[in-house]
Amino acid sequence: MSQAEPEISQDAQRVITYAEAGVEALQEEMRRDPSIFYIGQGIGPRGGNFQQSRGLWAEFGGDRVRDTPIAERAQAGLGVGAALAGSHPVVDIVFLDFVLEAICEIIQQASTIHYISDGKFKVPLVIRAAGGGVRSTGPHHSHTFYSFFMHIPGLKVALPSTPYDVKGLMKTALRDQNPVVFIDHKGLYGVKGPVPKEEYLIPFGKAAIKRTGEHVTIVALSQMVHRALQAATLLEKQGISAEVIDPRTLAPFDSETILTSVAKTGRLVIVDEAYAACGVSAEIAAIVATQALYDLDSPIHRICALPAPHAFSPSLDNYLIPSVDRIVSEVARVAKDRS
Amino acid sequence: MVKPSKELVLSLYRGMVEIREFEMKAREIFRSGKMPGFIHVYIGEEAIATGICAQLRKDDYVASTHRGHGHAIAKGISARSSMAELMGAIDGCSGGRGGTMHLYEPEVGFLGSNGVVPPGILIATGAALSAKVRKSDQVAVAFFGDGAVNNGAFHEGLNFAATWNLPVIYVCENNLYATEMPFEQATKNTDVASRAAAYKIPGYQVDGNNVLEVYERAGEAVARARRGEGPTLLECRTYRWFGHHEGDAGTSYRAKEEIAKWRELDPVRRLRDKALADSLVTAEEFAQVDRDVEKVINDAAEYALKSPQPDVSTALDHVFSN
Numbered sequence: 001m002s003q004a005e006p007e008i009s010q011d012a013q014r015v016i017t018y019a020e021a022g023v024e025a026l027q028e029e030m031r032r033d034p035s036i037f038y039i040g041q042g043i044g045p046r047g048g049n050f051q052q053s054r055g056l057w058a059e060f061g062g063d064r065v066r067d068t069p070i071a072e073r074a075q076a077g078l079g080v081g082a083a084l085a086g087s088h089p090v091v092d093i094v095f096l097d098f099v100l101e102a103i104c105e106i107i108q109q110a111s112t113i114h115y116i117s118d119g120k121f122k123v124p125l126v127i128r129a130a131g132g133g134v135r136s137t138g139p140h141h142s143h144t145f146y147s148f149f150m151h152i153p154g155l156k157v158a159l160p161s162t163p164y165d166v167k168g169l170m171k172t173a174l175r176d177q178n179p180v181v182f183i184d185h186k187g188l189y190g191v192k193g194p195v196p197k198e199e200y201l202i203p204f205g206k207a208a209i210k211r212t213g214e215h216v217t218i219v220a221l222s223q224m225v226h227r228a229l230q231a232a233t234l235l236e237k238q239g240i241s242a243e244v245i246d247p248r249t250l251a252p253f254d255s256e257t258i259l260t261s262v263a264k265t266g267r268l269v270i271v272d273e274a275y276a277a278c279g280v281s282a283e284i285a286a287i288v289a290t291q292a293l294y295d296l297d298s299p300i301h302r303i304c305a306l307p308a309p310h311a312f313s314p315s316l317d318n319y320l321i322p323s324v325d326r327i328v329s330e331v332a333r334v335a336k337d338r339s
Numbered sequence: 340m341v342k343p344s345k346e347l348v349l350s351l352y353r354g355m356v357e358i359r360e361f362e363m364k365a366r367e368i369f370r371s372g373k374m375p376g377f378i379h380v381y382i383g384e385e386a387i388a389t390g391i392c393a394q395l396r397k398d399d400y401v402a403s404t405h406r407g408h409g410h411a412i413a414k415g416i417s418a419r420s421s422m423a424e425l426m427g428a429i430d431g432c433s434g435g436r437g438g439t440m441h442l443y444e445p446e447v448g449f450l451g452s453n454g455v456v457p458p459g460i461l462i463a464t465g466a467a468l469s470a471k472v473r474k475s476d477q478v479a480v481a482f483f484g485d486g487a488v489n490n491g492a493f494h495e496g497l498n499f500a501a502t503w504n505l506p507v508i509y510v511c512e513n514n515l516y517a518t519e520m521p522f523e524q525a526t527k528n529t530d531v532a533s534r535a536a537a538y539k540i541p542g543y544q545v546d547g548n549n550v551l552e553v554y555e556r557a558g559e560a561v562a563r564a565r566r567g568e569g570p571t572l573l574e575c576r577t578y579r580w581f582g583h584h585e586g587d588a589g590t591s592y593r594a595k596e597e598i599a600k601w602r603e604l605d606p607v608r609r610l611r612d613k614a615l616a617d618s619l620v621t622a623e624e625f626a627q628v629d630r631d632v633e634k635v636i637n638d639a640a641e642y643a644l645k646s647p648q649p650d651v652s653t654a655l656d657h658v659f660s661n
Contacts, residue, residue: 074464077465077496078499085466085469086473114659115657117445118435120443
């Protein structure tokens with residue numbers, strides 16, 4: 001089931017950034033639960049490379065907010081061990097690219113232990129990292145490596161696109177007794193949006209319909225939600241009404257909201273900043289093709305990063321990642337397909 | 340070395356014999372074709388798990404390796420539930436889902452044996468970090484072989500523990516071969532204990548086939564960790580009598596003379612002979628332990644062989660915790 005954006009009256013509306021929303025979630029949960037501690041590179045006095053932990057060290061001290069050496073594998077492995085011993089660690093990998101350094105501990109250890117211990121050991125662990133390209137961060141700092149976490153049983157994966165979602169999903173992650181891979185987008189940290197002061201949580205496995213529409217369903221992930229919404233505004237001028245859905249979590253995955261939307265629109269476009277091959281977009285296409293093929297009036301279409309390593313040059317980098325223009329033209333083609 | 344008490348000698352002897360007999364029984368069942376998977380037995384190395392764990396409290400932590408049956412038993416998992424786990428049976432400590440390389444038991448702080456060589460180092464370090472953040476005086480032990488020390492996780496883990504003064508004891512069971520790779524072909528510096536200097540922590544080489552020496556060194560390291568003074572690296576030199584796993588004879592890469600030499604250093608017999616020579620324990624008292632252990636192991640085998648396999652209707656249980 002989908003969950004609509006909160007109804008917030010204009011005067012009660014408070015606007016904060018995506019980075020601030022994450023900090024608030026951590027602050028509230030760390031005050032509530034002394035078992036939570038936070039480790040990562042530069043997350044202490046500096047407040048995080050992206051200000052994603054600003055103020056936490058000052059409030060909670062160096063015992064619970066710890067800067068680490070550049071050793072992602074140990075960060076993750078220590079997180080697993082601490083979780084087994086009764087803590088609820090948050091391990092900030094900062095750049096999602098570097099999760100590859102730690103991946104064996106996340107996939108071979110964190111995701112398996114609850115199952116292979118017959119449910120005796122829980123692994124309450126949040127692995128946090130920021131993916132995506134922003135301002136030519138180059139081939140080692142721009143990737144969107146999340147599809148393989150969705151592939152792994154035993155992991156939950158959150159992929160928030162708005163300040164509201166960051167806060168609600170992070171709070172849920174910090175109350176979940178499973179390993180959660182929490183993926184911010186570094187291009188979104190400065191984006192502002194309404195976040196109520198009152199406490200709320202967003203359950204995992206509930207997509208958000210970010211815009212309702214009639215003619216075509218666009219499922220977009222992370223930063224691409226914003227581009228899809230901009231594209232939808234432009235498409236409206238061409239008489240095309242697009243529904244934009246943000247799954248918000250990849251695992252658990254809310255298929256129902258997408259299937260319901262496709263039943264209405266008959267058309268599906270998936271927009272993902274990650275590569276197409278074996279990606280989340282492939283999984284979503286498979287879900288709809290296997291469960292709702294006869295609802296479709298045209299073939300499923302995917303708009304993904306082009307299959308090349310991220311280039312530095314702004315001209316190339318902007319070309320490789322799906323742009324609003326590309327989304328507009330490709331969605332329009334799908335919407336008009338009468339074959 | 341301080342003169343041990345009779346009770347201590349008998350307790351360490353019993354610990355080693357229980358592991359030895361457990362492993363001998365596991366080999367027997369494996370050879371009968373009834374046991375699934377591949378087992379890595381600990382025979383020849385029993386003094387290390389026994390001597391170290393004898394210094395731990397029930398609420399201290401242990402993280403182990405693929406050769407982990409001995410660590411599990413020494414930390415307090417029963418022979419019954421360990422053997423049932425080796426059978427993949429529901430009465431195993433991991434309900435049959437983990438098997439020989441994935442024994443788990445929170446009740447005794449056993450954070451798992453492991454199918455991957457170095458992660459136990461990081462898991463124990465993380466448990467020690469948790470204890471420190473929680474302001475508990477629990478300590479954690481990581482057991483690992485010589486094969487782990489040339490892996491990056493060894494460096495990362497020890498560096499973290501040293502920097503943060505974490506209550507952890509790193510126990511390298513240097514049995515001179517990583518699978519079939521002789522240690523001197525895997526590294527230039529074969530003195531594992533000397534590597535502690537790189538982290539400015541204490542490192543000691545220990546005769547891993549002398550349970551009393553292991554016990555004494557472990558006592559110092561555990562006390563140091565509990566006092567909040569940080570980690571210690573113990574390199575326990577030892578040897579596995581058999582191959583890397585059952586089915587590997589272990590003779591294609593190791594000389595018969597070398598194997599025979601190390602068998603002469605049998606930690607069980609050494610303790611026994613010393614205690615007899617010192618007139619500390621009688622032959623009959625040792626024989627009584629042997630008989631008691633035999634009963635425990637036979638009972639464990641019978642229990643494990645009767646325990647059913649998990650029902651397939653439970654195959655997807657426990658993927659997630661509620």
